[in-house]
Structures are given as structure tokens and as C-alpha cells.
Amino acid sequence: MKKAIAITLTALALSACDRDDRSPMRRDDTAPEGERQPRGGTPTPTVEEQRGARKLSPIDQSFANEAVSGGLFEVESSKAARERGELGPMKHIATMMITDHEKANAELQTLAKKNGWELPERMADKHQRKLAEIKEVEPKDLAKTYHRLQLEEHEAAVRLFESCVKNCENPDLKTFASRNLPTIRMHLEHVKKTSPTAALAPIGKQVEL
Numbered sequence: 001m002k003k004a005i006a007i008t009l010t011a012l013a014l015s016a017c018d019r020d021d022r023s024p025m026r027r028d029d030t031a032p033e034g035e036r037q038p039r040g041g042t043p044t045p046t047v048e049e050q051r052g053a054r055k056l057s058p059i060d061q062s063f064a065n066e067a068v069s070g071g072l073f074e075v076e077s078s079k080a081a082r083e084r085g086e087l088g089p090m091k092h093i094a095t096m097m098i099t100d101h102e103k104a105n106a107e108l109q110t111l112a113k114k115n116g117w118e119l120p121e122r123m124a125d126k127h128q129r130k131l132a133e134i135k136e137v138e139p140k141d142l143a144k145t146y147h148r149l150q151l152e153e154h155e156a157a158v159r160l161f162e163s164c165v166k167n168c169e170n171p172d173l174k175t176f177a178s179r180n181l182p183t184i185r186m187h188l189e190h191v192k193k194t195s196p197t198a199a200l201a202p203i204g205k206q207v208e209l
Helices: 002-021 047-053 058-084 089-115 125-136 139-167 171-193
Strands: none
Touching: 058 089, 058 125, 058 139, 058 171, 089 139, 089 171, 125 139, 139 171
């Protein structure tokens, strides 16, 4: 009698194991966390696949790359210009650029970290060349050179951010562009209204704006 009971219990246990192996929702517990997949069901995306799904489209990536490079240039060129000498009215412009663009740069980096975007760590070559120009120009030409580059960069930045507002696909990136576009337009207007020659005019002979 005891032998019959033992045989019956063994058979039940084997039957339960067989049913468990055929369950479509049984997970492969031997796989590392994040790679376990339900047997017979839809595979769970790996960490790499999840990151790939968050990659920016070519249009969005192009905007992000340009925004990073331009933002870094604004901060670094303005710091370099302030450190080199007296800028007169352009010193106020440089201070404003540093404050506002550091804030925008940090905002974009936070979005990139949250969404897993890949952004450049350094400015593009064209901005490296312009930064070198600020650092190497003759002191007497510093204010005029800085003013010219600020005008060029902000005209380009307005077009860049306007394009993203219209054409970017990622909602977070589109919101970033829309939120910062008014500031960039304001910068452009300030640069246009500021005369770099006033920085070089001797005391008592200020140039009328």
C-alpha cells in the first residue's frame, strides 16, 4: 500500500513539472535580469533594443548636434571675449550669452540623459575655428569680431530653432526648441542694437547709437 502511494505521488509530481515546462508564461530564470523572456510569448526587448528605439531621427539628430555645438560656442567664445579685455557694451552681451546658453545647454543635456540620446561632447570644427578667432584676434578688433560672430551665430540659430519647431519629430526636442526660440530671438535683437564701436570710443567721444 505504501509503495502504491509513493508511485502515485511521484507520477503527480512529474505531471506538474511537465505542465509547468509547457506554460507559455514561464520565464527562463537562468538568463540575466533584463534578458529573460517569456517562453512562447512576445520576447521582452533587451536594454540595447530599448535604447535603440529612443534614437533620434536624422532630422532631430542634426538639430541636436547643431544646438549642442552652437550652445558650447556661445558660452566658450563669450567667456574668452570677457577674459581678453574691455568689451564696453559688448560685455553685457557676453554675460547674457553665458547665463542663457549655459541654462539651455544644461536643459538639452538633461533631456538627452533622460531619453538615451547620443549628443556630441565637443563643438563642431566650424565653431572651433570661430572660437580660435576670438582668442587670436588683435585686442583692438576684439569687440568688432565678437559682435560679428554673435550676429552670424544668432541669425543661424533662429533659423535652426524655427526649423525644429516646424519639422522635428521628437516632442521633447520640439518643446525644447519652442521654449528657447524666444530667448535666441531676443539675443539677436540685442546684438543688432549694440554697436561694437562704442566699446572702442575714447571717453568723451562716445558714438551715438
